[in-house]
Amino acid sequence: MAQPEKKLLETLNGKIYEHPPVWMMRQAGRHLPEYLELRGRAKDFLDFCYSPSLATEATLQPIRRYNMDGAILFADILLILDAMGRNVRFVKGEGPQLDPASSAADLDKFPLEKLLDRMSPVYETVSRVKSQLAPETTLIGFAGAPWTVAVYAIEGKGGTDKSAARLKAYQDPEDLDAILDILVETTAHYLKAQADAGADALMVFDSWAEGLAEDSMDRLVIKPTQKLIQRVRDLGVTQPIIGFPRGSGAMLEPYAKHTGVTGVGLDTALPVKWVHEALPKSMPVQGNLDPLRLISGGDAMDARIREIKSAFKDRPHIFNLGHGVTPQTPISNVERAVKVIREE
Template sequence: MAGTKKLLQVLQGESAERPPVWMMRQAGRHLPEYLELRARAKDFLDFCYTPSMAAEATLQPVRRYGMDGAILFADILLVLDAMGLSVEFEKGTGPLVEKISAPADLDRVPAIKAADRLAPVYETVSRVREALPSETTLIGFAGSPWTVGLYAIEGRGKTDKSDAWRWAHGRPEDLAAVMDKVAEATAHYLARQIEAGADALMLFDSWAEGLPDNIFREVIIAPTRKLVERLRAMGITVPIIGFPRGAGVMLEPYAKETGVTAVGLDTAAVPFFVNAVLPPDMPVQGHLDPLLLIEGGERMDARVRELMAAYAGRPHIFNLGHGIRPETPIVNVERVLKILREG
């Protein structure tokens, strides 16, 4: 039926004969049209805050590939920028964030005002919604409280994460306060994305990997549950995908205790385990290895079919286990889509 959002139906618990598909970081550096667009912005933040450019980046992979989902082009650190911290993106280094030493460092801008500062993002959402095919699901997103808070504590992403982990062990009350402040601003930010036209939300916990189980419960499960509950209390009813990258055996309590609608599965997820511990009607999303997508060939074809078969009968969105990489050949993405759509 024309206009039916297949991906959204799967997020609502329906299984599909052939899974809908989108790919994390599908709008980005593997596309020549993206590189041309990116070259016009003075820096990455300027790109994110220019609705015409961010909307175009969001739409590019949908135009090229006919993806079932479009994910907003933005960055998880925009929330910290809006909360008053200095955020820069340095080529070859990645994001650099003004480090905090106490929760009070996040009190410069009230949560609602921080969300107001992100108005260009909502304009991007509105522009994309207007331009998207009616059958394409638009996914808004933000970082989860732990991952975003970690950047504020560490000052950057390329570290061993030990400063934030030490807060978890030695300053748990301070860490909880930091995550609460991030979560409140994030809730208003996500609510505004929905008001602007997003169909669903995704929470990225990119740094969930390797945590002790007790700390995982404190910094991943508890804050995510509070954020989801806050969104629901604000009247946000759309599906929410949680992506606790590297959760391992903690995937089960994450899925069952946070209130997320669906779970994103990382590259190391094991289908047998996923199906054994998650309710059969819970939607899952994932989890082809992005490196295999680069290599392509028969092994890639076989893995795509293996993942399709593993989750047949349960609500499943085909995706990668992490973001698509810049060196990914477009022909390999096209090959995956052909298998998914034609067999």
């Protein structure tokens, strides 16, 4: 008997559907009461991520509720830095904090095997989710891109203007390059482990690609990502890879051309017409509904969903948001959005 078609995976392989597959960034999270109950069972957020039973349940919750076409692994991009001994912690009301790395040597204290073993609960989560997913649902593994993870490592927290990391790129370029190279190698093996555990596709989040000058974007985002993708391929990974350089603007064009990603995520600000002109028609795209539309809902949300669907009807398109689902999002609006996307 033939297996049901994985629409999301087939889209990444170039197939075009009248009604695109859908999943949403941060679809497992604080807008779900079942997530909040589950979160309360862990002593802290890192414990949550490192507990395969809890992380598996968090990954599956939005699939059960919304029947999304894609399940994304419940984890965090900072787990790599935690494995590197940077004392990652999540402070309520303040977000992630960690011991800043003053040099590449601070991130190179442990052998690769030890780092990968520290993150082994993540691979177990992937395996558990895979065994429980319907065959038509695509499982997405992920990691942070080298530049974004480097920003956290250097700044020691999120929510900054990234000036310390950008200054280091100007003032100490050799050490920053060494940091990026360490992150490329570790992340490549981390993604391979997720692929080996059962991930159907992979995603690389470059959340801090915004605000960079053209030359910096090339050096800090595009070239390290190209190195990462090439290293992942050298390790034998064949799964499609989505790159998401949030806030990259017009630099998305060289990013898509030179990094080797299979498809690209689109943030909310990218004009649809420009995307068509800048990217090859065969390249899959993912996005780019404003997450706030899910809060406001109503006819305006429905209309925008249909506009995006229509705009991307002639290319492989995965329906998603331009950023993540926010905590105050009504469940009924997500349900409505999925229904309009599928026109059921």
